[in-house]
Amino acid sequence: MGIKGGKPKSMTDAPLHYCPGCTHGIVHRLVAEVIDELGVEGRTVGVASVGCSVFTYNYFACDMVQAPHGRAPAVATGIKRARPENVVFTYQGDGDLAAIGTGETVHAATRGENIVVIFINNAIYGMTGGQMAPTTLPGQVTQTTPYGRDVKTAGNPIRVCELLSSLDGVALAQRVTVDNVKHVREAKKAIKKAFQYQIEGRGYSIVEVVSTCPTNWGLSPSDSLQWLRDNMLPHYPLGVYKDVGEEAKE
Amino acid sequence: MSEKVLMKGNEAIAEAAIAAGCRHFFGYPITPQTEVAAYMSKRMPKVNGVYLQAESEVASINMVLGAAAAGVRVMTSTSSPGVSLMAEGISYIAGSDVPALIINVQRGGPGLGGIQPSQADYYQATKSTAHGDFHMIVFAPSTVQETVDLVAKAFDLGDKYRMPVMILSDGMLGQMMEPVELPEPKEVDNDSKEWAACGHKNQRKHNVVNSLYIDPATLEGLVKKRFERYAKVQAEEQMAEEYLVDDADIVLVAYGASARVSRSAVDMARKNGIKAGLIRPITLWPFPVDAIAKAAEHVPKFLTVEMSMGQMVDDVRLAVKCARPVEFYGRTGGMIPTPIEVYNKIVEMNGGEQ
Numbered sequence: 001m002g003i004k005g006g007k008p009k010s011m012t013d014a015p016l017h018y019c020p021g022c023t024h025g026i027v028h029r030l031v032a033e034v035i036d037e038l039g040v041e042g043r044t045v046g047v048a049s050v051g052c053s054v055f056t057y058n059y060f061a062c063d064m065v066q067a068p069h070g071r072a073p074a075v076a077t078g079i080k081r082a083r084p085e086n087v088v089f090t091y092q093g094d095g096d097l098a099a100i101g102t103g104e105t106v107h108a109a110t111r112g113e114n115i116v117v118i119f120i121n122n123a124i125y126g127m128t129g130g131q132m133a134p135t136t137l138p139g140q141v142t143q144t145t146p147y148g149r150d151v152k153t154a155g156n157p158i159r160v161c162e163l164l165s166s167l168d169g170v171a172l173a174q175r176v177t178v179d180n181v182k183h184v185r186e187a188k189k190a191i192k193k194a195f196q197y198q199i200e201g202r203g204y205s206i207v208e209v210v211s212t213c214p215t216n217w218g219l220s221p222s223d224s225l226q227w228l229r230d231n232m233l234p235h236y237p238l239g240v241y242k243d244v245g246e247e248a249k250e
Numbered sequence: 251m252s253e254k255v256l257m258k259g260n261e262a263i264a265e266a267a268i269a270a271g272c273r274h275f276f277g278y279p280i281t282p283q284t285e286v287a288a289y290m291s292k293r294m295p296k297v298n299g300v301y302l303q304a305e306s307e308v309a310s311i312n313m314v315l316g317a318a319a320a321g322v323r324v325m326t327s328t329s330s331p332g333v334s335l336m337a338e339g340i341s342y343i344a345g346s347d348v349p350a351l352i353i354n355v356q357r358g359g360p361g362l363g364g365i366q367p368s369q370a371d372y373y374q375a376t377k378s379t380a381h382g383d384f385h386m387i388v389f390a391p392s393t394v395q396e397t398v399d400l401v402a403k404a405f406d407l408g409d410k411y412r413m414p415v416m417i418l419s420d421g422m423l424g425q426m427m428e429p430v431e432l433p434e435p436k437e438v439d440n441d442s443k444e445w446a447a448c449g450h451k452n453q454r455k456h457n458v459v460n461s462l463y464i465d466p467a468t469l470e471g472l473v474k475k476r477f478e479r480y481a482k483v484q485a486e487e488q489m490a491e492e493y494l495v496d497d498a499d500i501v502l503v504a505y506g507a508s509a510r511v512s513r514s515a516v517d518m519a520r521k522n523g524i525k526a527g528l529i530r531p532i533t534l535w536p537f538p539v540d541a542i543a544k545a546a547e548h549v550p551k552f553l554t555v556e557m558s559m560g561q562m563v564d565d566v567r568l569a570v571k572c573a574r575p576v577e578f579y580g581r582t583g584g585m586i587p588t589p590i591e592v593y594n595k596i597v598e599m600n601g602g603e604q
Contacts, residue, residue, distance in 0.1 A: 042451040042453070057460055060456070063446075063458070064458045065458075066346075066458070067316075074309040075315050075316035075319070078313035078314060078324070079317065079319065082300070083320045104308075107309065
């Protein structure tokens with residue numbers, strides 16, 4: 001693939017604040033490359049959520065709105081309904097999307113709200129220092145599951161793509177990761193498809209990116225990627241859970 | 251102005267908003283404001299507007315935040331418990347410096363409370379809506395016509411000061427029918443807000459609508475700057491109606507539905523030789539401190555009448571700087587005081603003599 005020089009036009013010059021080995025940077029770049037390639041920066045509005053990625057509003061060069069915790073799909077709905085000509089995406093973590101914002105997520109999806117949701121699933125609350133997330137794996141040790149997540153008391157993790165794929169308004173629900181070059185390419189393809197679907201007016205698209213949190217997982221960046229392969233991917237299988245484009249071909 | 255039509259308060263709010271150029275409504279059903287949403291669902295499609303029923307008040311206020319951030323004229327409507335759920339979003343709207351109109355057709359509380367008219371959300375509207383240092387402009391109409399007139403003003407002031415505005419109605423004003431003249435429909439330029447997040451068209455730097463400031467000195471500076479704007483609102487936007495205040499021995503202070511009752515009680519008192527008067531705050535924030543302080547120079551006593559256990563009475567006492575006695579009469583839980591009850595209180599304060 002070779003090393004691509006420079007940064008996408010749709011990213012600002014602001015230095016990213018993310019920890020070493022965090023996959024946010026890769027995903028930011030993929031989103032920005034897609035916006036560049038589709039030539040829609042001038043009409044794109046991004047919605048930042050609460051969590052480590054809140055500062056995306058400093059990193060994406062398109063117009064940005066910062067939403068309350070979990071409310072990004074509702075804020076995005078307001079923007080998209082007010083400005084249908086805009087390309088609107090949210091960028092949300094697992095706590096934001098699958099815990100406090102589950103209601104907004106499910107209803108934006110079932111309405112077929114014509115937006116793109118980039119969902120970072122790293123099975124932990126990063127910004128607040130590593131608490132149990134709705135996607136924390138059974139047995140996983142976090143600050144608030146110090147003996148490992150006991151599903152009998154702490155409940156079971158949520159598989160978001162599987163959950164949303166049953167809803168009629170969803171155009172695309174795909175789970176990807178960015179642990180190697182092949183997967184990064186697939187992730188970008190999925191993100192691009194999600195944006196294209198919005199431009200075509202097909203409805204709600206979600207791209208779930210299985211991600212790392214080396215700092216709160218207590219692992220080195222490379223060990224984190226291995227932990228992701230060994231533990232996250234078996235529980236959160238990669239794949240297309242719904243794709244109205246593919247269904248139409250069948 | 252068009253001809254007079256007979257309209258329900260809630261429906262008049264909706265039609266007035268459309269006349270004021272509002273084309274975006276997000277809401278969730280709750281009694282006794284439902285007619286606002288129902289009317290909007292009927293009218294918005296006819297004027298190429300957006301009506302969307304959200305999954306909760308939490309979602310609807312955040313849709314309002316999104317549309318406001320995108321620069322369009324937008325509103326929601328709810329009743330007391332719904333405002334509690336919207337509190338978070340209203341704080342973000344204030345912290346993001348975007349304008350939006352919130353209608354609260356108040357009902358009895360706390361908790362699920364009841365569905366009859368109440369004024370128990372005064373504190374919530376004027377002082378403790380949600381977390382953080384911020385204010386909303388709060389209007390308290392007392393007739394359907396005034397509601398209509400204030401809707402247009404609310405949108406304009408929200409835009410002018412870039413802040414949330416609330417119309418604090420109640421179940422009585424919302425449900426009653428009165429003749430109204432609707433204003434001529436107005437066109438609004440939704441593309442005039444240079445701060446809006448609606449796509450930079452590769453012609454400017456990106457706009458960010460945000461309420462997060464990690465550096466405390468920066469946040470303090472921004473809040474202080476916002477409060478300079480609030481000071482301007484307090485200096486320029488106070489509204490109150492005075493009725494028979496000049497020669498009064500006792501002045502009632504009441505807003506909204508309880509002001510209508512109080513006015514009848516004042517008339518009864520006058521007929522019976524008691525020089526009563528009424529100050530009716532039209533803006534609850536900014537509170538009409540000037541009108542009340544001026545009256546306190548010559549009025550010996552005040553009586554605040556509310557459909558609550560006594561909330562605005564605090565502001566009346568502050569406005570008269572406790573230099574005059576301020577008594578309170580109220581009913582709550584959805585009970586509306588009768589003119590005779592209020593009149594009896596006036597008589598009692600007059601030393602029991604009629």
